[in-house]
Every structure is written in C-alpha cells, then in structure tokens.
Amino acid sequence: MTVSPNALLAVRSSADVAIAVGEASGDWIGALAIDTLLKQHPDWTVEGIAGPKLREAGVKALHQSEELSVRGYVEVLRHLPRLLRMRKGLMQRWSMTQRPRVLVGVDAPDFNLKLELVVRAAGVPTVQVVCPSIWAWRRERIHTLKQACSHVLCIFPFEPALLQEAGIPATYMGHPMAPLVPEIIDVPSYRVALGLEQQAEYLAVLPGSRGSEVKYLGQVFIQTALELLRHKPALKFITPLPPGPLLEGFKQSIPAPLKPHWMVVAGRSHECMAAANAVLLASGTATLEAMMFKKPMVIAYKMPWLSYQWMKNKGYLPYVGLPNILLDRFAVPELIQDAANPADLCKAVLFQLDDEHNRQQLERVFLEQHQRLLQPSGDIAARVVEQVMQS
Numbered sequence: 551m552t553v554s555p556n557a558l559l560a561v562r563s564s565a566d567v568a569i570a571v572g573e574a575s576g577d578w579i580g581a582l583a584i585d586t587l588l589k590q591h592p593d594w595t596v597e598g599i600a601g602p603k604l605r606e607a608g609v610k611a612l613h614q615s616e617e618l619s620v621r622g623y624v625e626v627l628r629h630l631p632r633l634l635r636m637r638k639g640l641m642q643r644w645s646m647t648q649r650p651r652v653l654v655g656v657d658a659p660d661f662n663l664k665l666e667l668v669v670r671a672a673g674v675p676t677v678q679v680v681c682p683s684i685w686a687w688r689r690e691r692i693h694t695l696k697q698a699c700s701h702v703l704c705i706f707p708f709e710p711a712l713l714q715e716a717g718i719p720a721t722y723m724g725h726p727m728a729p730l731v732p733e734i735i736d737v738p739s740y741r742v743a744l745g746l747e748q749q750a751e752y753l754a755v756l757p758g759s760r761g762s763e764v765k766y767l768g769q770v771f772i773q774t775a776l777e778l779l780r781h782k783p784a785l786k787f788i789t790p791l792p793p794g795p796l797l798e799g800f801k802q803s804i805p806a807p808l809k810p811h812w813m814v815v816a817g818r819s820h821e822c823m824a825a826a827n828a829v830l831l832a833s834g835t836a837t838l839e840a841m842m843f844k845k846p847m848v849i850a851y852k853m854p855w856l857s858y859q860w861m862k863n864k865g866y867l868p869y870v871g872l873p874n875i876l877l878d879r880f881a882v883p884e885l886i887q888d889a890a891n892p893a894d895l896c897k898a899v900l901f902q903l904d905d906e907h908n909r910q911q912l913e914r915v916f917l918e919q920h921q922r923l924l925q926p927s928g929d930i931a932a933r934v935v936e937q938v939m940q941s
Contacts, residue, residue: 567587569656580600590932599611652674657680667697700941703931705726707722733920777895790817790818790819841873848882883901
C-alpha cells in the first residue's frame with residue numbers, strides 16, 4: 551500500500567508511537583522501552599495492542615495483547631478471521647487515517663511483519679523488537695524483514711551480524727530478563743521463600759503456561775515423576791502455573807502416590823527454578839530462564855501431529871532449546887514428540903540430577919551466557935526508537 555505525499559500531509563497523527571505486542575513476554579519487553587520513552591517525553595502518546603504492563607505504563611489499548619496469544623499453526627486457523635480483521639483495522643488506521651510517528655512491533659512476527667510492511671510503505675518508520683528466529687527456521691522471512699523494518703532490535707548477541715549482512719539495520723539490546731536474575735543463585739534463600747526443605751532434592755517441573763501446552767506435556771511429566779520415584783523415593787517436585795483453572799486442573803491430575811511429593815505454586819516460576827536441583831520443562835522462553843538460573847535441565851516438547859510435521863521441515867538447526875542454540879551444541883538433552891516419553895525423560899532427568907561434573911560444567915557455561923545477555927535493554931530500545939523516529 552502506498553500513499554501520495556499530498557495525502558500524507560492531510561493525515562492526522564493520533565499518537566507519537568504505535569505498538570503491537572502478542573505474548574506476555576512481548577508486553578513486558580515493550581513496556582521496558584515505552585516506560586523509558588514516556589519518562590523522557592511525558593507529553594508523548596502511545597497506542598496499540600497492549601498487555602497489562604504496557605497499559606500500566608500509559609499505553610492506550612486499541613486491543614489487548616491476550617487476543618493474539620494463539621499457539622500452533624493448526625490452532626491459529628480457528629482464530630485467523632478475527633486476527634486478520636484486527637490487523638486490517640490497524641493497517642488502515644496507522645497507514646491512512648491516524649498515522650503515528652513510529653510503529654514498534656514486539657515479537658509476534660507472523661502478525662507484526664505484515665502490519666509493519668504496510669505501515670512502512672505508507673511512510674511510517676518501523677522498529678521490530680525481537681528478531682524472528684531466521685537463524686533456526688523459515689530463513690526466507692529475512693526478505694520480508696528487510697522490507698518491513700527500518701530497524702531490528704535483537705535479544706541475542708549473534709543476530710545483528712546476520713541481519714547486517716542482509717542490509718538490515720540492527721542493534722543488540724541484550725535480553726531484558728537477564729538483569730532480573732542474580733549471577734550467583736542463593737538456593738537456600740529461594741527455598742526459604744517457598745517454604746521448601748533445605749536438604750531435600752527437588753525437580754522443578756514446568757509443563758508450560760498455557761492450557762494447550764499442559765495438555766500435551768502435563769500427563770507425560772506426571773508419568774515421568776512416577777518413574778523417577780522408583781529410582782529416587784525421596785525426590786520432591788515443584789510446579790509453578792498461572793493461578794486459575796489451569797493450576798487447579800493440574801493439581802487434581804496428580805495421582806495419590808505423588809501428592810505428598812508435589813507442590814503446585816501460583817506463579818513464582820523463577821523462584822521454583824532457582825530453588826530446584828534440576829528442571830524438567832517445555833521448550834520455550836523458560837529454557838532461557840532456567841539457563842540464567844544455572845540449572846541442569848531436560849527440555850521436552852509435544853504438539854499436534856500436523857503442526858509438528860509442518861514445523862520440522864522448516865528447521866535449520868539440530869536443536870530447539872535456547873541454551874543449546876546459544877551454545878551451538880547439545881549442552882542439555884532435548885526430547886521432542888515421541889522421544890518425550892516417561893522412560894526416556896526419566897533417564898535424562900536422573901543424569902542431570904546425579905552427575906556432578908556435568909552440573910559444574912553447565913553452571914560455568916550458563917554463567918558466561920548470562921553475562922553476555924546483560925545489557926540496559928530498555929534504554930537501548932528507547933534510544934533506537936527515538937533515532938528511527940527522527941531519521
């Protein structure tokens with residue numbers, strides 16, 4: 551979509567910054583930048599797709615980010631008409647009737663890149679926060695990225711060089727969560743905070759934070775725990791889940807032999823990982839968090855068969871877990887689809903719990919990666935957004 555120069559002069563700008571975020575993590579990352587910008591420019595206005603943190607920062611929510619939280623390519627089909635209507639409305643608003651000075655898209659590339667493409671073609675500069683994982687799969691998106699984005703803010707240190715080779719301006723902003731995690735983990739203090747036994751051995755079990763994730767991994771992890779108790783009768787388990795039906799449903803699904811061993815906590819996922827000896831978890835952002843907490847881990851993932859068949863043919867790397875991607879090797883085990891079964895998961899978890907040499911090696915390399923991710927992310931993002939607005 552293109553707009554003539556005369557038409558651009560007639561367009562009224564309703565906001566200084568437009569923003570579009572999907573997942574809760576995007577809401578949090580976006581809020582770091584927006585909060586900094588609004589402190590520097592309290593007269594600026596920001597509108598768009600916003601989650602709780604962005605709304606708290608002062609963003610006018612045209613839509614709530616929870617509306618974009620749809621998992622899996624098959625599952626997206628049911629919501630596609632609604633998502634397309636939402637995006638079309640924003641395209642028209644921000645490219646034609648009420649153009650902002652800059653559009654910031656945070657993560658959610660399947661939604662945001664097309665939005666940015668249209669809005670940038672209308673003369674509005676665009677910043678994509680969180681680079682799509684073109685280094686892992688769907689590499690062809692780099693061409694869309696180049697057309698859609700005036701600048702890309704990257705959360706992994708190897709990404710800017712890849713983008714700059716393709717002629718895409720990019721800046722490493724660090725990972726916004728890195729400053730929130732201590733470099734040295736005081737396990738006893740976390741156990742006190744959670745009311746856990748100091749001398750017991752704990753496995754943190756994180757089957758995901760959404761119902762669809764827990765559906766595919768919850769029972770597998772429970773069966774794995776039963777298998778683990780045969781080898782370690784004193785082992786204890788702790789699971790953080792969002793408060794509400796998901797937490798209550800998972801708690802009720804724990805069988806009687808496991809109930810004395812298992813604690814289910816509302817939220818507090820970071821504390822649960824920090825307090826544990828090792829972590830069994832679904833592939834995703836939580837694996838990076840477990841790495842920053844320097845924990846031995848086993849990564850698992852299951853999804854609908856059709857979604858998996860589509861995704862596995864689009865991959866370029868042999869691993870899916872973020873710690874392994876950052877280290878460019880299988881530092882921790884990954885068990886995907888059929889491999890994510892109780893017997894194999896049990897074997898992998900036992901190794902992570904018992905092998906002290908492996909534990910020490912992981913703590914060392916995870917600390918190095920954590921330190922690489924430490925940057926003043928909000929300040930860097932705010933500076934780049936302001937520079938793009940003025941360019």
